[in-house]
Amino acid sequence: MSTSAESAAAAPGHLPGDLAMWFFMLAELSVFALLILAFAVTQAIKPQMFSDSRLLLDTSTGLAMTLGLLTAGLFAALALEQVRHSRPRRGAALLLGALLAASVYVVLKLSEYRHLLASGLGLEHNTFFTLYWILTGFHFLHVLLGMVILGWLAERCRRGGFDADKRSGLESGVLYWHMVDLVWVVLFPLVYVLD
């Protein structure tokens, strides 16, 4: 496994960030892949239940959440670009922007959860909702972890902990956030839209 510190120069064909992070993301994506597979197979077995239950979800809220996450991803990518050009202060500001956009998702998700619980559509309501809660709940925890990482990156960036030659940690953190984004981009149509 390569070590991070010396991989600063982004040579073509060289993975950004730390190889350990890629390995970790591979493990994470495997869990999500299993969850998605379980969801898809169950939908194929119980199509009626899934399409009836899906009507109880609000697609526009789902879309707003998606936009929140993608905006956060954009800000995080721009932050990395700023650091690559030795402007860590701007990078820190953009990372805070990413954090703000991510909190839009958190607020919307929590209000959706509260609404569903108030309507009695909890974990044990039916198989669709069991899987809905497991999938989105597990992803929600990842968003929270991703936000902790973004916050930590912003703070380190502000203190000048990263620069153009020393940014492997930042790349790894931003990579993790993109993974969280990517998973949601698959989850949103799968859970809210596709019938």
Next chain:
Amino acid sequence: MSMANPHLKFASQAVAKPYFVFALMLFLGQVLFGLIMGLQYVIGDFLFPVIPFNVARMVHTNLLIVWLLFGFMGAAYYLVPEEADRELHSPKLAIVLFWVFAAAGVLTILGYLLVPYAGLARLTHNELLPTMGREFLEQPTITKMGIVVVCLGFLYNIGMTLLKGRKTTVSMVMMTGLIGLAVFFLFSFYNPGNLARDKFYWWWVVHLWVEGVWELIMGSMLAFVLIKITGVDREVVEKWLYVIIAMALITGIIGTGHHFFWIGAPEVWLWVGSIFSAMEPLPFLAMVMFAFSMVKKRRRQHPNRAATLWAKGTTVTAFFGAGVWGFLHTLAPVNFYTHGTQLTAAHGHLAFYGAYAMIVMTLISYAMPRLRGLGEAGDERSQSLEIWGFWLMTLSMVAITLFLTAAGAVQVYLQRWQVEPLPFMGTVEHLQVLFWARLGAGLGFFAGLLCYLLSFRQRGRAALRAPAPVVPS
């Protein structure tokens, strides 16, 4: 304690030796009771009523847990001073605790063997704080309290050493694992009357030990030995260790759900348990890749060939035993038919041997020549014997696993799958051939263990081969 041992970085590391020696004595006892039970499977009244099956089973499993605990403690006493780069906080405390733990362990086993279990419960006043009667946690309450006292003293000793010295990833992971081991054991003191609730607390000891914090202990012991025998950069090893423990904890902790399938828990656990525990082979696969890539990248040819073999062997056997054999029956629709059959026994045997017995023997293999003042490695003859022991034990355990897997498959069919299922004892009659074969493999294992123990016979300085040059990979 040998102050004059030039092969130890710190004299206080010598306290590990009695722990390792006693661990191996208990291991021998465990295997003997395994053989007794293996015979009782085919000759039902063998040694009855002196050693009934349930008592033999209790002794077999309890000895396993206790010898592994001795092994982990010995490993910690050996590696923490070296990692912290200072003497152990109190070698005297380590020796006192050794005798306390050994005496408590021996008395408890004698109690199992000499007094009927209900009598042991009366004798130890179980009624004051009832904790007895649960599988693997059969120890009298007073023994459990002794274990807690020993663990606290041990953690204090190791913790003080660590706090005063250098803090490395290896020692911090080891410490986290050991603290987790002590904390989760506390659930064994809570024994609710409701059977479903009781099962939750029981699994929080059993599962969170072997599929949670013990994996941290295993990872750090493996990392320590690999750093020592390969000379690969600590930074590289530590990064692997982080990835491994992150995966072990995530899959292991949520994977506890695979024990909640049929104990009265909500249906959601069928999903959570199946999906997350299906990922549990991953950290073990990472350990295989870790060990093999480190050995491949080695900067020196360590003279202790046996230790290198154990380090590689433990990861592969753990991957198959814990990972693959665990996955075989972890999905809820499969587990519906297989839970509590011989398939569970197959998984238990290869997993415990591969992950925990072998990692303890890896560390013993690395540390014992130094602890005994022989140098970096034993002589050629003792290493050959040890390697014979490795292969005999490992292949026999693979054979035991395969016979038990076959027995499990037949049992599932006869007892749970076919339209008119047979009762338990009816199925057992059909499994006799497989149980005889398993007993034969058990004898092979015993022979391997004897080889392994005989490899410690060497006395005096080792006659080392000239170290071979590093093989470019």
